[in-house]
Amino acid sequence: MKVVIDTNVVVSGILNPNGKPAAVINLLLLRKVKILYDNRIIKEYRDVLLRDKFGFSQELVDPLIEFIKAEGQFVIAEPIKTNLSDNSDKKFLEVALSGNADYLITGNIKDFPNLDFVVTPSDFLKLCNF
Secondary structure (H helix, E strand, O other): OOOOOOHHHHHHHHHOOOOHHHHHHHHHHHOOOOEEEEEEHHHHHHHHHHOOOOOOOHHHHHHHHHHHHHOOEEEEOOOOOOOOOOOOHHHHHHHHHHOOEEEEEOOHHHOOOOOOOOOOOHHHHHHHHO
């Protein structure tokens, strides 16, 4: 199963290892799902995870990024004309559409168009029986 994971899910999953976002990250680490990404997503993951306010060390962030690059699927995303309420999220939708993702998992559903494959971590876990 191919997924795109919004940065907010990655951050939440690391901050709270007992929450639904952490369960999504665990599925990724257990290779139960394949993450789709492009260079813009990798840059955002790295930049956000290394913000001082989170306190994540380089020793935590670098192996996660390398795992995603090694185990995930790089996608050359086609630009879309759709404007989102937060256009910085457009890259996630472009990668999901271009890579034929089964799901785009985000904590901010309202930032994306009403599409069946855009789901919260909780909905993803229910839909996929994880």
